[in-house]
Amino acid sequence: MTDAERRSRATEAFFGRRKGKPLRERQAQHLETLLPVLKVDLSTPAPADLATLYDFTPARTRLEIGFGGGEHLIHRAVESPDTAFIxxxxxxxxxxxxxxxxxxKGARNIRLYDDDATELLDWLPAASLDQIDLLYPDPWPKRKHWKRRFVSKVNLDRFARVMKPGGIFCFASDIDTYVNWTLMHCGAHPAFVWTAENAADWLTPYAGWPGTRYEAKARREGRKSAYLTFRRL
Ligand SMILES: C[S@@+](CC[C@H](N)C(=O)[O-])C[C@H]1O[C@@H](n2cnc3c(N)ncnc32)[C@H](O)[C@@H]1O
Structure with missing residues (x-):
């Protein structure tokens, strides 16, 4: 796929904001110097083994989609230096x-992509990920916007392709209709099974959970969260 095709597809699939306040000088510098080093290059074919993107041999590979402030991603990367993160x-x-x-933090185990996650998913080799984290995705609470939600049949097909059998998909949200939506979509998808064993499971944060900025906002506003885990069959 050419860059122009990718950009036009991204415009169709990504509905969020791309820019906020002007960057501080140091932030702009980081983007100019460090991002190109850490960025996954989708204009070249994906390596058969994602381990070649890192300068160590990872025990696991984990993708976080829409990391926002990045607090969760950096926490997990520091906590698990033998895991490769995108x-x-x-x-x-x-x-x-x-x-x-x-x-x-000097984290060597993170690679990045600064556009629509569906492009990266289509680039990744099959059965290359142990885990996908989708934490507080844009909720699109109005019914007429539900079709914009990241969880969809087509994106679950993408997940199913890139996840290893036995891999896990973690989904957290404070929006009841999105939680139900995700349970329904994953329940209807032949590649995924919900791992909950009892009613407390989905209300219990993931092991070692540091929280996210969006979750803190939801709590302040009085909303509880659900933490769903699905296994790739
Ligand atoms: C509600 S915020 C949550 C951020 C963070 N996960 C948290 O919990 O604080 C959702 C994030 O997903 C990002 N996002 C939306 N659509 C995306 C897409 N198609 N690919 C990758 N990220 C996306 C947005 O830019 C936004 O930062």
Whole structure:
């Protein structure tokens, strides 16, 4: 796919904001110097083995889609230095913040993509990921916008292709209709099974959960969250 095709598809599939306040000089510098080094290059074919994107041999590979402020991604990367992470975030200010954190923490195990996650998913080799995290995706609460939600049959097909059998898909949200929507879509998809064993499971945060900025906002506004885990069959 050419860059122009990719950009035009991205415009169709990505509905969020790409830019906020002007970047501080240091943030702009990070984007200019560090992002090109950490960015996954979709104009070249994906390597058969994603391990070649890193300068160590990863035990696991994990993708976080829409990392926002990046607090969760950087926390997990520091916590699990033997895991290879790919973080995707099209919002420039968030990407600048994360790149700064990568430098500050010296995390060698993060690669990044700064556009629509569907492009990266289509590029990745089949059965290459152990885990996908989709944490507080844009909720699109109005019914007429539900079709914009990241969870959809076509994106679950994408997940199914790139995930290893036995891999896990973690979905957190504070929006009841999105939680039900995701349960329904994953329930109807032949490649995924919900791992919950009892009613408390989906209300219990993931092990070692550091929270996210969006979750803190939801809590402040009085909304509870659900933490769903699905296994790739
Ligand atoms: C509600 S915010 C949540 C951010 C973060 N995960 C958190 O919990 O604080 C959703 C994020 O997903 C990003 N996003 C939306 N659509 C996306 C897409 N197609 N690919 C990658 N990221 C996307 C947005 O830019 C935004 O930063």
């Amino acid at each position: 973080g995707v975030e099209p919002f420039v200010n968030s990407m600048a913040k994360l790149v700064g954190s990568v430098e500050e």
